[in-house]
Amino acid sequence: MKLSGIIGYPVTPFSHDNKSVDLGKLGQVIDILLEAKVGAIAALGSAGEAAYLSESEWKQVAEYTVKYVNGKVPVVIGVAELTTAQAINYTRYAYEIGASMIMLSPFSYYKLSEQEIYSHYEAVSNATPLPIMIYNNPATCGVDMSPEFMLKMVDGIQNASMIKESSGDIQRMHKIYKLSNGKVPFFNGCNHMALEALNAGASGWCTAAPCLIGDRPKQLFEAVKEGKSEQAKALFYQQYEFLEFIVTSGLAAAVKSGLELQGNGIGDPRKPLQPLGRAERKRLQGLLTEFV
Incomplete structure (x- = not known):
């Protein structure tokens, strides 16, 4: 499967008492991402609070997302288990x-x-015909895989076909591109590195940002691909402070607070995660006004 562009990450809405998943509101979040013209939707990532879901909730979100998207774009399902x-x-x-x-x-x-x-x-690959995106996210998962090792897996494991790199080190992306002669697709998972990563040859950018700022990430991606460097730079710096903020303040909390500020309230993150405080909400509101 050829995947490129903006891979949009939906957050997972919960009921008012935080005890169950609100699938109806999940559909609203997916609609926002589709309206932002994402190239694919990746459910059950960090922004989707996958680590805080029971198995039944995880399966509910996965099934609902696939059915709701209904083939409009590819659906990627995040799997991160002990x-x-x-x-x-x-x-x-x-x-x-x-x-x-x-x-x-x-x-x-x-x-x-x-x-x-x-x-x-290898065991996961042997259990399914689905393509596998190797995801390196050391800050969250506690495992840091080198470009050389990930490319070894792409070469030796049948369904391992692409890489998502989220270590925050742009040199990793240069190495992936160089060592694979540009043949192995890789994706940027660090919001604040989007411009550098796309210029380094990334096939796309995995982000929850379109939940709040529409197709601005797609505009940046297209500007880079079309060689419009000045336009790309302007688009990136317009988004930079916002992108940095949602990461440092917590993706789930920031995106959910942002949606509420925009009149699309979907509830709080699941405890022990907390919604943004008053000062952070005010800061986010100011950042979002720049995109109106």
Whole structure:
């Protein structure tokens, strides 16, 4: 599967008492992303609070997202589990419901060796025909995979076909491009590095930003691809402070507060996560006025 452009991340709405998923409001979030002209939708990532969902909730969100999108764009399902058995369970479910691919992260309590990580990916690949996006997100998952190792997995594991790099080190992206001769698609997972990453050859940008600022990320992507460097730079710096803010203040909390400020309230993040405080909300409101 060829994937490119903006990969939009929906947040997961909860009921008023925070005890269940609100699928109706999830549909509203998906509509916002589709209106922002994203190239794909990636459910159950960090912004979607996947780590805070029960198995039944996780499956509800995955199935609803695939059905609601209804083939308009590809649907990527995030899988980040401590055990290989549970990762296989979720991956098989993603295939059963018609997902387009999975985005697989190794999640660590004990420090994992490269052999353990490789075996984890290989076992998941053997359990499904779905393409796998290798996701390196050391800050969240506790595992940091080198470009050389991820490319080794792409070369040796049948369904591992692309990489999402979120370490925050632009040199990793240059290495992926150089070592693969530009043949392995890679995606930017760091909002504040979007311009550098796209200029480094990234096939796309994975972000929750379109939930709040519409198609501005897509405009940036297209400006880079069309060689309009000055326009791309202007678009990026228009978004930069906002992109930095939503990451440093917590994606789920920031996006949910932003949606509420825009009249699309979908509830708070799940505890122990907290909604933005008064000062942060005021700061976010000021940032959002720049996009009106």
